[in-house]
Amino acid sequence: MATPDNPLETAHERETHNVAACEHISRTLARTSDKWSMLIVRVLGKGPRRFNALRREIGEISQKMLASTLRDLEEHGFVSRTVTPVTPPQVEYALTDLGREFLEPVRALAEWVMVNSPRMEAARAAYATRRAGQ
Missing domain, CATH: 1.10.10.10 (Winged helix-like DNA-binding domain superfamily/Winged helix DNA-binding domain)
Structure with missing residues (x-):
């Protein structure tokens, strides 16, 4: 997967990263908040x-x-x-x-x-x- 600094990162890769980050945050908040x-x-x-x-x-x-x-x-x-x-x-x-x-x-x-x-x-x-x- 391309890094955030990589100009060749696709919109799909960014979206996939954002979805994964949101899921991680959601799971963590559910357990701790x-x-x-x-x-x-x-x-x-x-x-x-x-x-x-x-x-x-x-x-x-x-x-x-x-x-x-x-x-x-x-x-x-x-x-x-x-x-x-x-x-x-x-x-x-x-x-x-x-x-x-x-x-x-x-x-x-x-x-x-x-x-x-x-x-x-x-x-x-x-x-x-x-x-x-x-």
Whole structure:
């Protein structure tokens, strides 16, 4: 395949590259930007946590969903899992370097949501009013 610097690169090659890039971005976002992943990353941004401490801080997440999301985050390199061999075993979760880098855009998005929540609420109210009038 031609490189972006290659003037002989065809439109088809560029399109194929763009489609592949979009698919990769889509898959990655699906794995990392769901609400539970982002909430877990935000909590772990404050420091390592044990499973039940994470669950308490996050709130409405089920034990099954927390365990599943933590496994996904660990699989993709965002979270590390450390088991301390005591009775009963203690398991602690922490952000990896990749997870700490991901924390930056997560925090930025959370801040954006907080700043823009009133505008979104106003838009929802206006939409509901328009829909009710139809």
